[in-house]
Each structure stands twice: as C-alpha cells, then as structure tokens.
Amino acid sequence: MGVPLDSREAQAEEVVDRLREAYPDSTISLNYSNRLELLVAVVLSAQCTDERVNSVTEDLFETYRTPEDYANATQDELADAIYGITFHNNKGGYLQGIGERIVEEFDGEVPDTMTDLQSLPGVGRKTANVVLQHGHDIVEGIVVDTHVQRISRRLGLTEEERPEAIETDLMTTVPEDHWQQFTHLLIDHGRATCTARNPDCADCVLEDICPSSKLDSEVDLASGEPW
Known part of the structure; x- marks a missing residue:
C-alpha cells in the first residue's frame, strides 16, 4: 500500500506535479470551434x-x-x-x-x-x-467527472461521495491555479492507468503515495460508478 503525504494539500501538489510530467499534453478531448x-x-x-x-x-x-x-x-x-x-x-x-x-x-x-x-x-x-x-476562460471551480470522483477518493484527497461535495473538498486542497488542469490530468490517468475496475497500480506514477494501492495488500477501492 502506498503512503500518502502528511497533508491533503501536500498530496494534491505532488499528484499534480507527477501527473503533469506523465501527461504533458493533457487537455479537453471534445472537439469544438466555438x-x-x-x-x-x-x-x-x-x-x-x-x-x-x-x-x-x-x-x-x-x-x-x-x-x-x-x-x-x-x-x-x-x-x-x-x-x-x-x-x-x-x-x-x-x-x-x-x-x-x-x-x-x-x-x-x-x-x-x-x-x-x-x-x-x-x-x-x-x-x-x-x-x-x-x-470563457473563467475558472470558478473544479470539474468533477467520474474519473475525478473515483481517483480523488482513491488518493485520499476527499472522503465525500457526491460530486458537489467532492468539488468543495478539492477546492480547499488543490492550488487554485491548477483547478482546470487537475481535471484533465485525472481524466487522462483514469483512462490510462487508474481505471474503474482494474487499476494498474504496478505501473502507476502515484502508487507510492496512494493509500488505495493494491500492491502488497488488499484494500477496498472507491466506487467507479458514473453519475
């Protein structure tokens, strides 16, 4: 099992730093022109x-x-x-x-x-x-989709279950200048590694700081149900 950092703020900072390195081109994947x-x-x-x-x-x-x-x-x-x-x-x-x-x-x-x-x-x-x-280039909060909901709970950044409550929690721990990118990073990581049903903890850049890591012990993972 990975060991989380001393505070949720430190955990969030480290998560963002590592995922930005792993997914340097992370951005919205929907196509649109206006x-x-x-x-x-x-x-x-x-x-x-x-x-x-x-x-x-x-x-x-x-x-x-x-x-x-x-x-x-x-x-x-x-x-x-x-x-x-x-x-x-x-x-x-x-x-x-x-x-x-x-x-x-x-x-x-x-x-x-x-x-x-x-x-x-x-x-x-x-x-x-x-x-x-x-x-509109206006950042008022953090987009909580199913990947953010699942992974933020697995990482111990929140214990909330509802998206609105998760967003409130994350806004107190994730630096404001990372709010927009945080969502895209977790989406990319959720698609590539930390999937809902079979997360690849052995190949995860966050494994050593993730309290839900499956390595060396059995843990209950947060629900990956869509909302």
Missing part, C-alpha cells in the same frame, strides 16, 4: 464517451450552427441527429430548449456566469464549469 459547440458537446458527453460525442458532432455541427438552428428544430429531429449518443431522446430535448433559451434570454450568446449557464436545460454545475473554463 462556445455553442462546446456547450452542446459537453451536454452530449454526460454518460457518454468523448470519442462517441466527437463522432456524432462532426455532422451535427455542420447542420446546426446557431442557437436559432437548435431552437427551430423539433426534439425528434435533434434526437435523430444525435442518434448513438446515450439518452439521445432526452438530450435532443435539451438541445432544442438550450437553443430557445439562448435566443430568448441571452441575445443569442452562450452565457458566461455559473447561474445563467445552469438555467439552461440539461446543464448542471459540471457542464457549466467546463463551458466557463474552456469557453
């Missing part, structure tokens, strides 16, 4: 892989270019356009509603505040955080 495309892609990514989203949005963004395009489409039309995305029927409704609200309430522009973004259909704090960070 704020609207970013918003749409992030909404579609809930419970769905970025690879699948990128495949679907390649054609979607050719057809639907403005908020008006989404507002004027029907839910069924949009659901067909994003077929293959998890919960495509529900998300088709979200996209239509997002288009309407952006046109009617925000003068055709993607909002730039947490409150306004979360007023859009299908947009929670995680999605709003991503759009603020990558669309």
Whole structure:
C-alpha cells in the first residue's frame, strides 16, 4: 500500500506535479470551434464517451450552427441527429430548449456566469464549469467527472461521495491555479492507468503515495460508478 503525504494539500501538489510530467499534453478531448459547440458537446458527453460525442458532432455541427438552428428544430429531429449518443431522446430535448433559451434570454450568446449557464436545460454545475473554463476562460471551480470522483477518493484527497461535495473538498486542497488542469490530468490517468475496475497500480506514477494501492495488500477501492 502506498503512503500518502502528511497533508491533503501536500498530496494534491505532488499528484499534480507527477501527473503533469506523465501527461504533458493533457487537455479537453471534445472537439469544438466555438462556445455553442462546446456547450452542446459537453451536454452530449454526460454518460457518454468523448470519442462517441466527437463522432456524432462532426455532422451535427455542420447542420446546426446557431442557437436559432437548435431552437427551430423539433426534439425528434435533434434526437435523430444525435442518434448513438446515450439518452439521445432526452438530450435532443435539451438541445432544442438550450437553443430557445439562448435566443430568448441571452441575445443569442452562450452565457458566461455559473447561474445563467445552469438555467439552461440539461446543464448542471459540471457542464457549466467546463463551458466557463474552456469557453470563457473563467475558472470558478473544479470539474468533477467520474474519473475525478473515483481517483480523488482513491488518493485520499476527499472522503465525500457526491460530486458537489467532492468539488468543495478539492477546492480547499488543490492550488487554485491548477483547478482546470487537475481535471484533465485525472481524466487522462483514469483512462490510462487508474481505471474503474482494474487499476494498474504496478505501473502507476502515484502508487507510492496512494493509500488505495493494491500492491502488497488488499484494500477496498472507491466506487467507479458514473453519475
């Protein structure tokens, strides 16, 4: 079993330093060319892989270019356009509603505040955080996806279970200038090494400081269930 550092702050600093070295090009993996495309892609990514989203949005963004395009489409039309995305029927409704609200309430522009973004259909704090960070260069928090949720608990950076509570915990331990990168680093590490069901602790750059390491002892790993 790895041994964590003396404090969560020190643990977080070391995690960021090591993962930045391991994944020097870590960044968002969704494809987009403007704020609207970013918003749409992030909404579609809930419970769905970025690879699948990128495949679907390649054609979607050719057809639907403005908020008006989404507002004027029907839910069924949009659901067909994003077929293959998890919960495509529900998300088709979200996209239509997002288009309407952006046109009617925000003068055709993607909002730039947490409150306004979360007023859009299908947009929670995680999605709003991503759009603020990558669309508006505003960093208000830490994006907690399933990888961040799983790995931050395994590393002992939090004992919370809900994403909102995990984010609050992490914001007190991860240096603010690393908030945005922290998410991408943990996502890359979660995909490459610290997977939900079979983490490769023997090949992990964090093994010696991870209290959940499987090496030399049996431990219970934090749940990797999606949210």
